[in-house]
Amino acid sequence: MDPVSEIKARLPIEQLVGQYVQMKPKGRNFVSLCPFHNDKHPSFLISPDKGIAYCFACNSGGDIFSFYQKVENVDFPQAIRELAERTGVALPKRGDAPIVDKDEKEQLRSCVEAAQKFFRKNLVSSELATKYLGKRGVPAALIETFGMGYAPDSFSDTYQYLLKEGFSRKEIIAAGLGIQKELSEERIYDRFRNRLMFPISDMQGRIVAFGGRTLGEDDAKYINSSEGPIYRKSGILFGLHLAREAIRENKRVVMVEGYFDVVACHKVGITNVVAVSGTALTEEHARILKRGADAVVLCLDADRAGQEAAERAFHILSKEGILVLAAEITAKDPDEAAQADAEDLKKRITDGAKPYLDLVLGQMRSQNLSRPEDRRNALQRVLKLLSALPTAVERQQYMAPFAALFGTTETALKEDLGRVVVTASQNSISGTAASVGARHAVPLPSSGKSFSPSPFSPAEISLGLFVLYPRLRNLLPELIAPEDPFGAALYEALKNSDQGTSDAVGALRGSKSSPQATMPLLAPEHQERLSVLLLFCEQHGFHEWSENLAAGEIRRNCQQANRTTILVKQRDVMAKLAVARKEGKTVEEAQLSTQYQQILKLSKMAG
Numbered sequence: 001m002d003p004v005s006e007i008k009a010r011l012p013i014e015q016l017v018g019q020y021v022q023m024k025p026k027g028r029n030f031v032s033l034c035p036f037h038n039d040k041h042p043s044f045l046i047s048p049d050k051g052i053a054y055c056f057a058c059n060s061g062g063d064i065f066s067f068y069q070k071v072e073n074v075d076f077p078q079a080i081r082e083l084a085e086r087t088g089v090a091l092p093k094r095g096d097a098p099i100v101d102k103d104e105k106e107q108l109r110s111c112v113e114a115a116q117k118f119f120r121k122n123l124v125s126s127e128l129a130t131k132y133l134g135k136r137g138v139p140a141a142l143i144e145t146f147g148m149g150y151a152p153d154s155f156s157d158t159y160q161y162l163l164k165e166g167f168s169r170k171e172i173i174a175a176g177l178g179i180q181k182e183l184s185e186e187r188i189y190d191r192f193r194n195r196l197m198f199p200i201s202d203m204q205g206r207i208v209a210f211g212g213r214t215l216g217e218d219d220a221k222y223i224n225s226s227e228g229p230i231y232r233k234s235g236i237l238f239g240l241h242l243a244r245e246a247i248r249e250n251k252r253v254v255m256v257e258g259y260f261d262v263v264a265c266h267k268v269g270i271t272n273v274v275a276v277s278g279t280a281l282t283e284e285h286a287r288i289l290k291r292g293a294d295a296v297v298l299c300l301d302a303d304r305a306g307q308e309a310a311e312r313a314f315h316i317l318s319k320e321g322i323l324v325l326a327a328e329i330t331a332k333d334p335d336e337a338a339q340a341d342a343e344d345l346k347k348r349i350t351d352g353a354k355p356y357l358d359l360v361l362g363q364m365r366s367q368n369l370s371r372p373e374d375r376r377n378a379l380q381r382v383l384k385l386l387s388a389l390p391t392a393v394e395r396q397q398y399m400a401p402f403a404a405l406f407g408t409t410e411t412a413l414k415e416d417l418g419r420v421v422v423t424a425s426q427n428s429i430s431g432t433a434a435s436v437g438a439r440h441a442v443p444l445p446s447s448g449k450s451f452s453p454s455p456f457s458p459a460e461i462s463l464g465l466f467v468l469y470p471r472l473r474n475l476l477p478e479l480i481a482p483e484d485p486f487g488a489a490l491y492e493a494l495k496n497s498d499q500g501t502s503d504a505v506g507a508l509r510g511s512k513s514s515p516q517a518t519m520p521l522l523a524p525e526h527q528e529r530l531s532v533l534l535l536f537c538e539q540h541g542f543h544e545w546s547e548n549l550a551a552g553e554i555r556r557n558c559q560q561a562n563r564t565t566i567l568v569k570q571r572d573v574m575a576k577l578a579v580a581r582k583e584g585k586t587v588e589e590a591q592l593s594t595q596y597q598q599i600l601k602l603s604k605m606a607g
């Protein structure tokens with residue numbers, strides 16, 4: 001078996017996808033919220049027997065490799081390497097090279113790992129760092145859990161160490177650990193000097209970067225590794241790999257601002273906690289959180305910046321359909337709160353967390369809103385917050401209390417809100433929603449149902465039906481051979497397949513023979529699309545039709561496909577004809593005219 005097939009055989013799609021989303025069984029398949037778009041209902045379909053996970057709302061997904069590429073943001077070779085490693089499948093070595101050419105990202109990961117070892121060794125021998133951690137009340141076990149370290153007070157110790165470990169200067173810079181101040185300058189400086197070091201890991205727990213807290217007088221209290229091939233701030237949450245288990249249990253995640261806040265939460269027994277590292281919360285962060293959690297508890301700093309961050313987080317998280325709660329703390333941040341009263345902090349974060357809007361309501365009630373401009377600003381803020389709520393039901397809950405707060409009626413507030421919501425949804429239509437555009441409408445035998453735009457053309461739909469209903473393959477000549485690579489290959493395969501002997505529909509309905517066994521033979525590069533096509537057919541119940549109904553739908557789709565094909569051909573020949581005429585190429589012109597006549601004939605036949 002080739003490595004790709006072997007990896008597929010060893011890693012079932014549901015096992016891989018289950019590591020990223022919460023799946024629920026549905027018939028012979030599983031469903032989950034789609035990890036690739038802002039999904040409100042479970043649109044992501046995972047089909048164990050087709051080896052496919054796909055979202056027909058945003059048309060993303062595919063087999064294990066396509067899924068892994070998209071969810072981990074890696075290219076195909078990288079996906080093969082990583083999945084081969086996970087499944088223990090040996091990959092053939094390239095050429096006769098004596099040393100296996102290590103992938104760049106892997107090399108950079110080894111580099112940051114080596115750096116972490118160096119930092120940890122230094123922490124043990126640094127009196128300054130150990131004293132500091134003692135002062136902040138970090139127990140030894142948590143220093144261990146988080147793998148904290150210390151970057152020495154030197155411009156080149158780390159760099160020199162990594163060079164000795166066999167990493168190149170280019171790698172040390174790409175790993176975000178070295179700085180070249182001037183391109184012309186040879187010298188590399190250590191990015192982290194005299195700092196307490198927090199390793200930042202990706203979801204698999206692989207270290208990708210560091211955050212460093214100064215132990216000296218540096219103006220920048222915290223700095224992070226620079227972004228590079230293995231570290232994108234917008235896709236990394238600090239502490240997530242340690243939180244995954246607890247998030248799965250709680251379906252909640254606590255969000256704090258700093259590294260020490262995450263540590264403090266662990267100290268009081270809250271482990272479903274993360275922090276963004278070196279950036280503001282992004283939509284990508286929100287989507288990552290949504291894979292495991294239904295609600296986020298914001299526990300940010302009590303200062304103005306923290307409040308602004310909370311408001312921003314509310315908007316981003318609500319837009320993704322996540323319930324946003326807030327925990328009010330009495331100290332400056334969770335870290336100080338934990339030192340003051342650990343039990344109290346724990347209570348405030350767990351039982352004490354309230355919906356964010358309740359908190360806003362409470363704050364506004366205690367504010368003096370008698371000045372018209374204050375009232376107006378407060379109203380603007382409330383309208384924005386309400387319009388960010390994912391459902392009308394949730395919005396309705398807050399109508400009465402906010403209307404009372406502003407001394408107005410629910411109707412008036414609703415009217416104002418209506419204007420904000422309409423503008424917001426218009427914006428989204430011109431943005432992402434439109435790009436998931438309809439290519440072709442899908443035929444529907446039973447009217448009244450509605451579903452999302454099809455990713456498949458009528459030609460592909462009819463080919464899918466030919467796969468499902470082998471006895472109807474005598475209708476194949478009614479379809480003009482498609483010209484796109486996938487359509488052409490499937491058409492050819494169907495033409496050469498046995499007619500009427502196998503029963504894919506029976507197999508799909510659950511009889512013993514596998515639907516794959518009745519599949520026409522296709523080149524590997526087309527098999528994934530065929531599986532997605534068949535999943536689409538199954539999803540819409542095409543396999544449950546009577547043969548009569550199927551024959552009718554095949555004809556309808558063939559006709560629609562033919563009309564498109566003919567139109568394209570006509571345009572093509574006409575354009576060529578015009579050129580030939582203009583250039584006086586009479587022989588060519590005559591040939592093209594004949595072709596045009598043939599197409600017209602074809603078009604009459606196709607109706």
Ligand SMILES: [Zn+2]
Nearest residue numbers: 034037055058
């Ligand atoms: Zn999707």
